[in-house]
Amino acid sequence: MSPESKTSPYPRNSLDHCTWLLGDFVVLLDQQELGSRIVVNILPRKNCLSRGAPGDGGGEKLIAANIDTIFIVTSAGKDLNLRRLERYLTVVYSSGASPVILLNNINLTDNPTRLSEKIKSIAGDVPVILLSAPSKTGFDALSPYLRLGKTVTLVGSSGIGESMLINALYDETVQKTADIREDDEKGRHTTTVRQLFVLPSGAILIDNPGIREIQLGDSAEGLEKAFSDIARSP
Structure with a gap:
């Protein structure tokens, strides 16, 4: 029927x-x-994550719905870019979900705390969690966001370890991964479609292909939250 x-x-x-x-x-x-x-x-959606469509055509590209927490994944290596993180925060705030920044691959730096402080200088009160997927360092800090009935999604650049994070959460290989390149300290792009996983905790996790170009689209509310210090200026 x-x-x-x-x-x-x-x-x-x-x-x-x-x-x-x-x-x-x-x-x-x-x-x-x-x-x-x-x-x-x-059923009606409580929120929706979207971003500006790449190129000059404009419009919005819908990504996922009914999200509680959005993990913005970046790397402690050469991928770390504060201006890009600000754009991600703008998009996440516009969705209505709560952002959490995951600083992955902390094994690539001698001073992850310093990098965390740099991120907090532009992220305000947004939680910043330090992780290393191969050793599962820092994963206990993810538990509050991965409870039964919660939905989280991952966003970030290509090749910074989202698939390895998912495998670590499962404690088995459910996503293909590739070795980190020496020239730019990034993994090779392996996730090509969006996928939904039910984690052992009962939480729902949505994995997205890495974003090569983050456009803001219709993110006026997100801009005000991401740059609240400027918005409050007379």
Whole structure:
């Protein structure tokens, strides 16, 4: 039976012209006699993560929905860029979700605390967590965000270890990884599609391909929060 069938007990327009996103909650019609289920409704979203579409065409690129926490992943190596982090914070604030910055690959620096202080200088009260995926250093600090019923997503540049983070959370290989290149201290781009994982804790984690170009799009509210010191200036 089609979701738009006249015999459906749910409104037809609930699925009309709808863009499906990872993180959407849906109503299923269980057809036990046929051994199948169909989606008959998409529940209203509490928030939506999007960013400006790359290039000159403008518009918004939808990423994920119903997110509690967004992990902004950066690396302690050459990837660390404070201006890029400010743009990520702007996009996250606009979504309505809470940002947490993960400084991954702290094994690449002799002074991760100094890098953390640099990040906090532009991030305000946003939590900054120091991690090393190979040794699972710092992972206990992620527990409050990865509880049953919570949804988190990862955003960050290509090749900075998001897949390795997911494997460490599972304690097994569920995502392909590649070695870090010596010239720029980045991994090779391995995640090419968005995927949803249910972690052992019961939390939902959405993995996204690395973003090569972060555009702000319609992020006026996020700009005010990310640059609150400027917004308060007379």
